[in-house]
Amino acid sequence: MAGRQRQSRRRAAGRVLLPALLLGLCCRAAAERIRYAIPEELGRGSLVGPLARDLGLSPAELPARKLRVATAAERQLKYFSVSAESGELYVSERLDREEMCGEAASCSVSFEALVQNPLNVFHVEVAIQDVNDNSPRFLRDNFQLEINEFTSPGARFSLGVAEDADVGSNALQGYELEANGYFAVEVKESPDGSKFAVLVLRRALDRESEQSLRLVLTAVDGGDPPRSGTAQLCINVTDANDNAPVFAQDRYRASLREDAPPGSTVLHVSASDADAGTNARITYGFGETPAKVLQKFAVDAESGTVTLQEALDFEDTRGYTLLVEAKDGGGLVAHCEVEVEVLDVNDNAPEITVLSVSSPVAEDAPVGTVVALLNVIDRDSGENGQVSCELSGEAPLSLVASSSGGSYKVVTASALDREQAAEHRVTVVARDRGIPALSGRAALVLEVSDVNDNAPVFEEAAYSAYVAENNAAGAPVLRVRARDADAGANGRVSYWLAGGSAGAAPYVSVEARSGAVYAQRSFDYEQCREFAVAVRAQDGGAPARSSTATVRVFVLDRNDNAPRVLWPAAGAGAAGPAPFEVVPRSAEAGYLVAKVVAVDADAGRNAWLSYELVQAPEPALFRVGLHSGEVRTARAVSERDAAKQRLVAVVKDHGQPALSATATLHVVLAESLQEALPELSERAAGADSPAELQFYLVLALALLSALFLLSVALAVLARLRRAGPPAVLRCLGAQRFSVAGAAFPADFCEGTLPYSYNLCVAPGRAVAEAAWLPPPPPLPSLAAEELLGGEPCGKRSPSSSAGAGEPPAEPDAPQVCEPARSRSSPSAGRSRRASRPGFSAAAGHGERSSGCPGGKERAGDRPCSASSQAAAALPALSKAAPSASPENF
Numbered sequence: 001m002a003g004r005q006r007q008s009r010r011r012a013a014g015r016v017l018l019p020a021l022l023l024g025l026c027c028r029a030a031a032e033r034i035r036y037a038i039p040e041e042l043g044r045g046s047l048v049g050p051l052a053r054d055l056g057l058s059p060a061e062l063p064a065r066k067l068r069v070a071t072a073a074e075r076q077l078k079y080f081s082v083s084a085e086s087g088e089l090y091v092s093e094r095l096d097r098e099e100m101c102g103e104a105a106s107c108s109v110s111f112e113a114l115v116q117n118p119l120n121v122f123h124v125e126v127a128i129q130d131v132n133d134n135s136p137r138f139l140r141d142n143f144q145l146e147i148n149e150f151t152s153p154g155a156r157f158s159l160g161v162a163e164d165a166d167v168g169s170n171a172l173q174g175y176e177l178e179a180n181g182y183f184a185v186e187v188k189e190s191p192d193g194s195k196f197a198v199l200v201l202r203r204a205l206d207r208e209s210e211q212s213l214r215l216v217l218t219a220v221d222g223g224d225p226p227r228s229g230t231a232q233l234c235i236n237v238t239d240a241n242d243n244a245p246v247f248a249q250d251r252y253r254a255s256l257r258e259d260a261p262p263g264s265t266v267l268h269v270s271a272s273d274a275d276a277g278t279n280a281r282i283t284y285g286f287g288e289t290p291a292k293v294l295q296k297f298a299v300d301a302e303s304g305t306v307t308l309q310e311a312l313d314f315e316d317t318r319g320y321t322l323l324v325e326a327k328d329g330g331g332l333v334a335h336c337e338v339e340v341e342v343l344d345v346n347d348n349a350p351e352i353t354v355l356s357v358s359s360p361v362a363e364d365a366p367v368g369t370v371v372a373l374l375n376v377i378d379r380d381s382g383e384n385g386q387v388s389c390e391l392s393g394e395a396p397l398s399l400v401a402s403s404s405g406g407s408y409k410v411v412t413a414s415a416l417d418r419e420q421a422a423e424h425r426v427t428v429v430a431r432d433r434g435i436p437a438l439s440g441r442a443a444l445v446l447e448v449s450d451v452n453d454n455a456p457v458f459e460e461a462a463y464s465a466y467v468a469e470n471n472a473a474g475a476p477v478l479r480v481r482a483r484d485a486d487a488g489a490n491g492r493v494s495y496w497l498a499g500g501s502a503g504a505a506p507y508v509s510v511e512a513r514s515g516a517v518y519a520q521r522s523f524d525y526e527q528c529r530e531f532a533v534a535v536r537a538q539d540g541g542a543p544a545r546s547s548t549a550t551v552r553v554f555v556l557d558r559n560d561n562a563p564r565v566l567w568p569a570a571g572a573g574a575a576g577p578a579p580f581e582v583v584p585r586s587a588e589a590g591y592l593v594a595k596v597v598a599v600d601a602d603a604g605r606n607a608w609l610s611y612e613l614v615q616a617p618e619p620a621l622f623r624v625g626l627h628s629g630e631v632r633t634a635r636a637v638s639e640r641d642a643a644k645q646r647l648v649a650v651v652k653d654h655g656q657p658a659l660s661a662t663a664t665l666h667v668v669l670a671e672s673l674q675e676a677l678p679e680l681s682e683r684a685a686g687a688d689s690p691a692e693l694q695f696y697l698v699l700a701l702a703l704l705s706a707l708f709l710l711s712v713a714l715a716v717l718a719r720l721r722r723a724g725p726p727a728v729l730r731c732l733g734a735q736r737f738s739v740a741g742a743a744f745p746a747d748f749c750e751g752t753l754p755y756s757y758n759l760c761v762a763p764g765r766a767v768a769e770a771a772w773l774p775p776p777p778p779l780p781s782l783a784a785e786e787l788l789g790g791e792p793c794g795k796r797s798p799s800s801s802a803g804a805g806e807p808p809a810e811p812d813a814p815q816v817c818e819p820a821r822s823r824s825s826p827s828a829g830r831s832r833r834a835s836r837p838g839f840s841a842a843a844g845h846g847e848r849s850s851g852c853p854g855g856k857e858r859a860g861d862r863p864c865s866a867s868s869q870a871a872a873a874l875p876a877l878s879k880a881a882p883s884a885s886p887e888n889f
Helices: 002-013 059-065 074-079 097-101 291-296 673-683 690-722 765-769 867-880
Strands: 026-030 033-039 047-049 068-070 080-082 089-091 108-115 120-129 142-148 156-161 172-177 183-189 195-201 212-221 228-238 251-257 265-268 283-286 297-299 305-308 319-327 333-343 351-357 370-377 387-392 397-401 407-412 423-432 439-449 462-468 476-479 494-500 508-510 516-519 530-538 546-556 564-567 580-583 592-595 597-599 609-615 622-624 630-633 644-653 660-669 755-761 816-822
Touching: 033 047, 068 080, 080 108, 097 120, 108 351, 108 370, 120 407, 142 156, 156 319, 172 183, 172 195, 183 212, 251 265, 265 333, 283 297, 291 297, 291 319, 297 319, 351 423, 351 439, 370 387, 370 439, 387 397, 397 423, 407 423, 462 476, 476 546, 494 508, 564 660, 580 592, 592 660, 609 622, 622 644
Parallel strands: 033 120, 142 228, 251 333, 462 546, 580 660
Antiparallel strands: 026 033, 047 089, 068 108, 080 089, 108 120, 156 195, 172 212, 183 195, 212 228, 265 305, 283 319, 297 305, 319 333, 351 370, 370 407, 387 423, 397 407, 423 439, 476 516, 494 530, 508 516, 530 546, 564 597, 592 630, 609 644, 622 630, 644 660, 755 816
16 A cells, blocks of 8 residues: 555556646735745745835836735734745745645735835735645544444444645545445545544454454545555444434434533433443533534533534634434444534624825825825624724824725815814724624824915014114014914014115114014114114925015104294304394383394204293393294383493203303394494404494495485486486385395295295495396395385485496495395295395384384384494494405304
């Protein structure tokens, strides 16, 4: 027998390599499933198949796509690995189909192949083909049988079953018995496919001729070459026991839930024996049964009750076949089969395995982006193993089932916004359909990475700041703040000046990090009262986003400017004689002497001015208006009053602290200019000698007399020519002006002071060289009497006889009085008033005061004086007061 087996193995040695030729075969069952088939017992490093090529990946793509294998069952990953360079699938551990799949007819290993960029999953199944590497094996090496000699031919004795770990054609195929004259062996197949050996008695035994037999029983499989296993049969021939036990059923069936507790009764078997006495006493036990079955079940020898010893597991074994034997006292044995079906119970919750998570994901990722791959399995069967998955939690994610059962993709269901949620926590819940249903959970955390999709936003669209003037350079003005909802560099805000009102940029600066606005220089309310700048906030993203806000700075006034006196001008005495006012002694109370004109460059209360008379020889004689600055007589002028009066007025503003300035006004009490001349001569500082003064006075009087006679002669001639009324009764020379530049004072129209003055100007020697031209159109027409500061219409003046456009008779013309209007507004803060020495001005609303001697003034009347007296006085005044020359203007 052994020789035949060796010959058979030699003949089949050439065919051993045939299964190895199938190592590289693979096929695809579906678009997302790849199948390979390899024989078991391959060594480590054996090639399974070109996985990358079958997935459509080129070798150049492999580094970027990161091909790898993953599975929910970690123990299956140890069998295979994929090459990072070639993408081929290799065996990483020896494959033993019997160890991996046991008695299952088919054996395969399933896993997932993952690729990145983009993320995708493919299902791979490797079928493990059986190799005839296991020989059949009997549970015992020796079988002891006792057979009565009266046993009839045809009697059958069960020898049990031999085990072969291989499957299919490599599994156990039959039994062979050593040649003998009494017994033969038959093969009996059970419903589950297992093959039993049955010993059949062919010829009656004779104990007297042969008391025992020893035979060899061989179990043979269907491999190429076949493998076999042997056992020894020891048959003892005994005396006759006519009747063997008989079971009520040849086959028993029972069902048992897998959650049945140990000790539960499976079923009862019963057998009967027609014999009597000890030959009829039956005991029960298990026949040839695998050890793992004997661990699960037990049979009572007396009652035949089969009970459960250990807990069942449907997922491990779904059914058991028990061989129960009944033996009588004479040694006869009967057998029956007990089939125990294990019923599934929903005792396994679904298991969730997270295969891959793409975290963090950019917040601008499109809808449908795969962020995670899951695998869900339930070891139960039927409805207990049918699983449904869902996401629990508020998140813009959804679960998509893969085409092959058990795999799921977590994808984005809507747009992500990191500013609303920086991360999303969801729970994957897998629930089966068992009763009661079981569920499994797996937490999934998805972080959202920031994208620069938000511009900085200022807390206010427009800022206002109030800064007092004269601030220190570098003083803080205010702080602007902008917030950016982004994170990291995308949310880091820097500040810049983006422009503003004209000339505002040099005033302030902004700190780039904090947004603090600082003054670059000291502010001056009088130069700039307010300005605006635009501040830009820009984040650090790429590309950067920005927004702007307007900062308006209001400069607050401080009382830093003292009042400035425009009239009478301060410091006039240093350059020459100070201006003076002539007040007739006949002046009544309330007579307007002069008006102190002052301005303050500040604003508001700081520019409110008040006037006060602080020094006067006779305080009761004059008073000054608190708010108008008008100097008036407080009582009538008397003969006791001194001819010269020096008044000092203080002008004070309302600031805190208050600032002030003083104005000095010289007043001469005289009825006429001739009467005032001695007083004026005494006031002239550094005047010439009396002889020179007398010479100038006589010369001036002669010139005036000559002009007067010439005017009278011209008037008579004109009268005779026109045969009209006497010319001496009309005002002469109303349109005659001397426009010599040096003879007229500056035009005080820079300010807005609504007051008029009579200016008495003594032209110098340069007048002789000046040309007489028509006056400019804006100047008003004045009568000759007004130019000479003398008589009203109807009285002749010697100097008014010059015709229009004719030069004067003498180069040294008499002084001319021209009313000049100068305006200044205290509120404007910028008016300037130049005060010239050598002329007198009496300010009043619509009133004029005359510096000419003689006559009296009444309220509302035009002042009059004798032109001859003026002609006699002015040359002397010009000589006595050189500062009144045109150069001093």
